[in-house]
Amino acid sequence: MSLLLSTTEEKVVGLMRQLPPMAVQEMQDFAVFLAARHCGWSYADGASIERAVDLMASDPFVLREIHAINEEFTCAETDGLEPYQ
Secondary structure (H helix, E strand, C coil), X not given: CCCCCCHHHHHHHHXXXXXXXXXXXXXXXXXXXXXHHHHCCXXXXXXXXXXXXXXXXXXHHHHHHHHHHHHHCHHHHHXXXXXXX
């Protein structure tokens, strides 16, 4: 998929490509925060929480975090302990 970017947007993308990965991640997190605020979701509104969960289910950042957590806890599945109930 090809996006048509303005000259300013191309400059921003070029600058982001020069940043360290953690700085880019912080910018992505902030963009998601701004988008959520713009959408007007709130912890007090059940419907907006559901929308947020639906969006998170397809968010590449969230999916990467879930994968990393699952990788880290893989060894716990074979530790011989019974599941906590």
